[in-house]
Amino acid sequence: ELALVDVVEDRLRGEMLDLQHGSLFLKTPKIVADKDYSVTANSRIVVVTAGVRQQEGESRLNLVQRNVNIFKHIIPQ
Incomplete structure (x- = not known):
C-alpha cells in the first residue's frame, strides 16, 4: 500500500489520481491519500518531503x- 499525506487536499487528490492513473499497467499496491498521518501506520518506509x-x-x-x-x-x- 502506498499512502500519501498532504495538508493541501486539492493537491493531495491530484497526486493520488496521477499515481493511480500511472499505475494502471503495473502490478502496484493500493494507493490511498489523506490529511491524517494515521494512514502511514505500520509503514516500513516513510518519506517526508515537507x-x-x-x-x-x-x-x-x-x-x-x-x-x-x-x-x-x-x-x-
Missing part, C-alpha cells in the same frame, strides 16, 4: 529552524 521555502534575505540557519519545527510536529504523529 518543508518551507527560504524567504528572500532569510538565513539558512533560520530556514533550518523553521523546517525543524515542521518535523517536530509531523514525526510524533
Whole structure:
C-alpha cells in the first residue's frame, strides 16, 4: 500500500489520481491519500518531503529552524 499525506487536499487528490492513473499497467499496491498521518501506520518506509521555502534575505540557519519545527510536529504523529 502506498499512502500519501498532504495538508493541501486539492493537491493531495491530484497526486493520488496521477499515481493511480500511472499505475494502471503495473502490478502496484493500493494507493490511498489523506490529511491524517494515521494512514502511514505500520509503514516500513516513510518519506517526508515537507518543508518551507527560504524567504528572500532569510538565513539558512533560520530556514533550518523553521523546517525543524515542521518535523517536530509531523514525526510524533
